[in-house]
Amino acid sequence: QVQLQESGPGLVKPSQTLSLTCTVSGGSISNGNYYWSWIRQHPGRGLEWIAYIYYSGSTYYNPSLKSRVTISIDTSKNQFSLKLSSVTAADTAVYYCAGDGRGDGYFDYWGQGTLVTVSS
Amino acid sequence: DIQMTQSPSSLSASVGDRVTITCRASQDISSWLAWYQQKPEKAPKSLIYGASSLQSGVPSRFSGSGSGTDFSLTISSLQPEDFATYYCQQYNSYPLTFGGGTKVEIK
Numbered sequence: 001q002v003q004l005q006e007s008g009p010g011l012v013k014p015s016q017t018l019s020l021t022c023t024v025s026g027g028s029i030s031n032g033n034y035y036w037s038w039i040r041q042h043p044g045r046g047l048e049w050i051a052y053i054y055y056s057g058s059t060y061y062n063p064s065l066k067s068r069v070t071i072s073i074d075t076s077k078n079q080f081s082l083k084l085s086s087v088t089a090a091d092t093a094v095y096y097c098a099g100d101g102r103g104d105g106y107f108d109y110w111g112q113g114t115l116v117t118v119s120s
Numbered sequence: 121d122i123q124m125t126q127s128p129s130s131l132s133a134s135v136g137d138r139v140t141i142t143c144r145a146s147q148d149i150s151s152w153l154a155w156y157q158q159k160p161e162k163a164p165k166s167l168i169y170g171a172s173s174l175q176s177g178v179p180s181r182f183s184g185s186g187s188g189t190d191f192s193l194t195i196s197s198l199q200p201e202d203f204a205t206y207y208c209q210q211y212n213s214y215p216l217t218f219g220g221g222t223k224v225e226i227k
Contacts, residue, residue: 037216046207046218046219046220046221047164047207047209047218048218049215049216049217049218060214062214062215063215064215096163096164102169104152104211105152105209105211105214105216106154106166106169106170106209106211107154107156107164107166107209108166108169108175110163110164110165110166111163112162112163113163
């Protein structure tokens with residue numbers, strides 16, 4: 001059973017870069033079936049898909065965030081990461097990593113989520 | 121982007137009730153629709169994919185239907201553990217988008 005766990009600072013200052021890592025266990029991140037995504041949820045609100053990465057390094061970003069987002073993968077550590085630059089209070093959210101095991105955009109595995117607050 | 125609109129945004133129901141939540145896409149997404157359940161302070165849980173296919177381990181009281189632009193999630197007999205917020209998601213095209221959620225509360 002694949003499990004995902006997010007890690008990273010819970011507090012980021014405005015204008016700085018938010019950095020999160022997702023560690024995958026119970027399976028290889030290099031499994032060619034999986035696409036790995038980041039999704040966020042603003043407090044009390046709905047879900048927003050941010051980006052995905054494939055083990056080969058292929059990526060796709062939500063155009064609404066593309067200019068500020070970088071997603072990367074480290075297959076040797078079974079991890080993938082998110083960087084979001086120039087953050088503002090509007091980036092305060094719970095950030096989830098998720099796995100799409102069918103390669104079609106349906107998420108069958110989710111991390112527990114991590115709250116990131118942007119505040120000085 | 122494809123907009124996903126859920127209704128109602130919230131509902132109150134009793135244990136044993138039949139509950140239906142609807143989701144409308146702003147354009148044809150065929151059957152590329154998923155449903156997720158989210159409980160407070162928890163990650164979403166996968167329920168249904170392909171508009172009507174049940175994720176392994178999900179109780180059979182959950183069912184999904186629809187295609188094109190109009191979809192529904194039905195809980196045939198609401199159980200105490202089903203009180204949660206439900207989200208639809210389209211995966212017909214990127215960027216992937218979610219509905220605003222439907223909160224199912226205890227009457």
